[in-house]
Amino acid sequence: MADYTLVYTKRAASDIDKLDTLSRKRLGKRMVDLQGDPAGKSRKLTNSKIGTYRYRIGDYRVVFDLAGKKVVILRVGHRMEIYR
Numbered sequence: 712m713a714d715y716t717l718v719y720t721k722r723a724a725s726d727i728d729k730l731d732t733l734s735r736k737r738l739g740k741r742m743v744d745l746q747g748d749p750a751g752k753s754r755k756l757t758n759s760k761i762g763t764y765r766y767r768i769g770d771y772r773v774v775f776d777l778a779g780k781k782v783v784i785l786r787v788g789h790r791m792e793i794y795r
Contacts, residue, residue, distance in 0.1 A: 713746040715777075719784045726787040734771065738787065741768045749775070749782045761786060761794065 719727075727735060744752055745766060753766040753775075762774035762785045772793045774786040786793060 713743075715746045715749055715780050715782045717742060717746060717784060718778075718781050723784040723787050730771075730787070734769075738768055738771065738773075741766075742773070742784075745773075745775070745782050749777060758794075 727738065730738065749766075750764065753764040756762060756765055756774070763776045764774070766773040766775065767790075770790050772786075772788060772790050773784060774793065776783045776785060
């Protein structure tokens with residue numbers, strides 16, 4: 712059941728467009744999990760400069776904030792590069 716709505720920033724959409732096809736498919740399937748319980752399936756970031764929460768999908772991280780019933784996707788990237 713989708714309690715939350717996913718909202719992508721322009722930066723996040725650009726990050727997703729840069730990914731290869733297989734990674735995009737995997738990401739799309741797993742993003743649906745965030746709609747049910749985003750805070751329960753993710754971890755809180757210690758440095759909230761880039762966002763409040765992170766969600767792990769293999770070697771990729773999704774950085775997002777919660778705004779009411781919206782999950783605002785801020786960044787999507789490889790775990791080695793996303794926090795820079």
